[in-house]
Amino acid sequence: MSEIAIVTGGSRGIGAATARMLAQRGYDVAISYLSNEAAAATVVRDIEAAGQRGLAVKCDAASETETEKLFEAVDRELGTLTALVNNAGITGKVDRLDSAPAETIRTCIDASVYGTIWASRAAVRRMSTRYDGKGGAIVNVSSIAAKLGSPNYYVWYAAAKGAVDALTIGLAKEVVKEGIRVNAVAPGIIDTDIHEHSSGLERRVEKEAHLIPMGRAGTPEEVAEGIVWLLSDVSSYVTAEILQISGAR
Numbered sequence: 001m002s003e004i005a006i007v008t009g010g011s012r013g014i015g016a017a018t019a020r021m022l023a024q025r026g027y028d029v030a031i032s033y034l035s036n037e038a039a040a041a042t043v044v045r046d047i048e049a050a051g052q053r054g055l056a057v058k059c060d061a062a063s064e065t066e067t068e069k070l071f072e073a074v075d076r077e078l079g080t081l082t083a084l085v086n087n088a089g090i091t092g093k094v095d096r097l098d099s100a101p102a103e104t105i106r107t108c109i110d111a112s113v114y115g116t117i118w119a120s121r122a123a124v125r126r127m128s129t130r131y132d133g134k135g136g137a138i139v140n141v142s143s144i145a146a147k148l149g150s151p152n153y154y155v156w157y158a159a160a161k162g163a164v165d166a167l168t169i170g171l172a173k174e175v176v177k178e179g180i181r182v183n184a185v186a187p188g189i190i191d192t193d194i195h196e197h198s199s200g201l202e203r204r205v206e207k208e209a210h211l212i213p214m215g216r217a218g219t220p221e222e223v224a225e226g227i228v229w230l231l232s233d234v235s236s237y238v239t240a241e242i243l244q245i246s247g248a249r
């Protein structure tokens with residue numbers, strides 16, 4: 001029997017790399033996406049090419065109702081969930097807090113904070129021994145922004161990721177005796193669409209490489225390796241951990 005994973009925001013970037021890697025390591029994988037159906041379909045094809053079952057569900061992470069439907073689709077189509085990656089997220093256009101539109105701030109916080117809360121709650125209800133579940137693992141995709149604060153970029157995003165870190169630690173302790181481990185990864189600058197499409201920063205990966213002690217941005221696969229390790233039994237004594245993957249930034 002394969003392990004069964006949900007990766008939110010699995011159509012592109014870190015989520016897509018994680019979904020592909022999980023399939024290569026023997027997981028059946030459901031991905032959610034917000035609007036890019038074609039990208040989601042490509043990831044599902046790659047999951048299937050790896051010999052696993054794949055499923056793509058359009059689901060706004062910010063919506064409790066849509067998230068419930070995502071989990072019900074996975075119950076129905078794939079079976080008992082064993083792994084969740086809360087990855088869906090956006091930054092919103094770079095701005096100062098005093099001039100950022102409320103909508104930018106709200107959309108970011110809703111996707112990251114409520115997104116992680118709704119999906120984690122649904123996962124605990126399926127995985128916890130308290131609900132006759134068989135256990136499992138949750139990994140939240142945070143950011144080193146929670147530590148740096150991201151002044152003049154997106155302090156609201158940094159605040160959202162700080163909330164994700166607090167949730168990781170608290171929930172990990174809450175369910176530690178119920179067969180569930182909860183961890184996070186905190187990536188630095190990773191080479192994905194987010195910088196240009198969400199933040200509005202052109203060629204950030206090249207322009208800001210000098211700010212990274214390692215001298216380069218990370219790849220989505222380098223983050224996926226950390227996520228997959230935290231989901232696997234190899235990390236069985238690791239919980240409430242926030243693993244920085246940032247080239248020492």
Ligand code: NAP
Binds near residue numbers: 013032033087187194
């Ligand atoms: P990305 O390349 O822009 O991909 C974002 C993914 O999330 C896409 O699959 C997108 O779906 C999905 N998505 C966005 N909003 C959503 C919502 N409300 N509901 C469901 N899905 C949603 O971003 P990324 O760089 O891989 O970022 C992934 C995670 O890593 C985010 O949580 C981000 O904050 C975090 N992170 C990234 C970096 C970095 O430098 N890249 C650094 C630290 C942390 P569509 O394809 O349908 O649009």
